[in-house]
Amino acid sequence: MEELNLKALLADESFINYCKGYPAQDVDKWEQWLQDHPQYRKKVEEQRRLVQPMAHHVAVTTAEDNYLRLKERIAKKNKKPDKGFRISPWLKIAASLLLICSISYLILRQSLLLKSDHNKQSIVIPGEDKALLTLADGSTISLDEVAVGTLALEGGVRVEKTKNGQLIYSASGSEIQNQTASNTISTPKGGQYRLILPDGSKAWLNASSSLHYPIHFENNERRVKMTGEVYFEIAKLEKRLHGRTERIPFYVETADQEIQVLGTHFNVNSYPDEPGIVTTLLEGSVRITSSLNGETVLLRPGQQSFLDKHLVVSAADVEQQVAWTAGDFIFKSESLASILRKVSRWYDVDIVCPPHLGKLKFDGIVSRSQPLTSIMDMVEITGKAKVKLTERRIIVTD
Amino acid sequence: MPLIKRHDLKEHWNTFVVEECEEAFYQIYEYYHHYLSYVGTKRGFAMDVIQDTINDVFLYLWENRIKNSTIKNQHNYIITIFLRQLFRGDAKKYELIPTMATLFENCEIPSVEDGYIQRYTEDEVGRFVKEKVAELGEKQRLLIYQKFYLGLSYHEIAVANDISINTVYNTIYKSVDKLRNLLTAEQETFLKIAIGALSTFFLFFLENQ
Numbered sequence: 001m002e003e004l005n006l007k008a009l010l011a012d013e014s015f016i017n018y019c020k021g022y023p024a025q026d027v028d029k030w031e032q033w034l035q036d037h038p039q040y041r042k043k044v045e046e047q048r049r050l051v052q053p054m055a056h057h058v059a060v061t062t063a064e065d066n067y068l069r070l071k072e073r074i075a076k077k078n079k080k081p082d083k084g085f086r087i088s089p090w091l092k093i094a095a096s097l098l099l100i101c102s103i104s105y106l107i108l109r110q111s112l113l114l115k116s117d118h119n120k121q122s123i124v125i126p127g128e129d130k131a132l133l134t135l136a137d138g139s140t141i142s143l144d145e146v147a148v149g150t151l152a153l154e155g156g157v158r159v160e161k162t163k164n165g166q167l168i169y170s171a172s173g174s175e176i177q178n179q180t181a182s183n184t185i186s187t188p189k190g191g192q193y194r195l196i197l198p199d200g201s202k203a204w205l206n207a208s209s210s211l212h213y214p215i216h217f218e219n220n221e222r223r224v225k226m227t228g229e230v231y232f233e234i235a236k237l238e239k240r241l242h243g244r245t246e247r248i249p250f251y252v253e254t255a256d257q258e259i260q261v262l263g264t265h266f267n268v269n270s271y272p273d274e275p276g277i278v279t280t281l282l283e284g285s286v287r288i289t290s291s292l293n294g295e296t297v298l299l300r301p302g303q304q305s306f307l308d309k310h311l312v313v314s315a316a317d318v319e320q321q322v323a324w325t326a327g328d329f330i331f332k333s334e335s336l337a338s339i340l341r342k343v344s345r346w347y348d349v350d351i352v353c354p355p356h357l358g359k360l361k362f363d364g365i366v367s368r369s370q371p372l373t374s375i376m377d378m379v380e381i382t383g384k385a386k387v388k389l390t391e392r393r394i395i396v397t398d
Numbered sequence: 399m400p401l402i403k404r405h406d407l408k409e410h411w412n413t414f415v416v417e418e419c420e421e422a423f424y425q426i427y428e429y430y431h432h433y434l435s436y437v438g439t440k441r442g443f444a445m446d447v448i449q450d451t452i453n454d455v456f457l458y459l460w461e462n463r464i465k466n467s468t469i470k471n472q473h474n475y476i477i478t479i480f481l482r483q484l485f486r487g488d489a490k491k492y493e494l495i496p497t498m499a500t501l502f503e504n505c506e507i508p509s510v511e512d513g514y515i516q517r518y519t520e521d522e523v524g525r526f527v528k529e530k531v532a533e534l535g536e537k538q539r540l541l542i543y544q545k546f547y548l549g550l551s552y553h554e555i556a557v558a559n560d561i562s563i564n565t566v567y568n569t570i571y572k573s574v575d576k577l578r579n580l581l582t583a584e585q586e587t588f589l590k591i592a593i594g595a596l597s598t599f600f601l602f603f604l605e606n607q
Binding site: 006007010011013016019020046047049050051052053054055056057058059061062063066067069070073074077275355359 | 424428432435452456457478486523527528531540542545546547549551552567568570571573574578581582
């Protein structure tokens, strides 16, 4: 009697179907084969009696094990205390002032819209250099409305607005009074701003972003907090300690991670409506630490880290990530949903886009100073979708 | 407890939402664990990613049960949020999905009748297998799940697990073979004990003649 090649049998999809008893044509086929080869019936029957219970019990345990993992997550979530992020009073004031300003702006806009001619399509202009600065004493300055020149003198530091939408902090030489004072700069939708921090580091804020920083950096470390998207060029700073020169590290904190910088150029994209925090390094070196689970990575130039639940490092398309600092949008096989989120922030419009269209991919380079219609045209020309603008809302249809 | 059917879903969903009944929740979870594993593996995702995503979905469903109590088509809703979450971090595998509702509409998991399962899982061999299957390796159990229970093709399993199709054949064969040998050994032992007991009985009987 020829030895039955069980392995070959199991590799046959129809044989496995026979063992499972479904579909009927495979069952009939193998029944016929067994009638022609009755000597194998015993061995095949052994096989068949095993397959179904194996399938069933493995399925039950797989689902149960995963369910236990889910229960653990639910339990952990219910136990988790509030995040220990200390909200400085200035941030609270800045936030409430920003809220008041936003509400006033919205009310004003509503009343203006009511007055305007409804048949005329509203002209959507691109973003510009605008931001709100909150000083240490809580007072705020709308940076696009105020004139060029010295805006404030606080704690021995001069805050100056220069011509090209930029803010510069410099030591004014007078006595240092308040070492712990902080300022916050925040950009609305459709805004952007550059600033030069007290240590000479440069920060460039994209729309819907904010940066909270001390006006006087301590001797041991420089620490700032940010939201949204900011591009940094951090100045190298050294101090003398026991005759040795040591670099003073610069720390950037966002909601879920901390970046330690020694002197370098990098971009942080931490918008809450994006899938994760993307940090792209151009020059120098940074260490990223996730505050979710303590994972840490060291980036080299040309790399980026992605933080959602875990930190993942990959090669970066640097040009694309920092295109906004050069005044451009660069889309490389980017989903329409992602493109529209960026458009929403820069042009300050709402988006309505069905999920199946949001997955369409587009390539292109568009200047950020172009009106919104340029990007709408870019999408419509491909014929893949129709884009309509009404008031301040973009509606995407087939 | 037997796996629920698709048309039972609405009733279980209501029980779960209204009474916060964990049992109903688990039954929905179990059904969709298999269904979504099938969907996700067919699209080439690895099991650990799929399982995490399933849990993401059900965590969301649990936390938003009141808010979502008015959802009309629970089946499509679950599939939609699952796929959205699955493709969220993996731009490379992003594809244009035409209409969610028509996807996999006609596929039923498991691809076998309940009565059949009952017959073979509750007999002696079935109980034995239940015990021994826990001794199989994690990878072996995963492939058995995908091949024997979910009914995916060897090619689909190889792609999703990122292994060669030969490895899949070998792993499955080894697991079945191991269980078959264990079963034969067990039956032989049983037989030996039975013979031993019988012999003792006869000896005793004969002696007393």
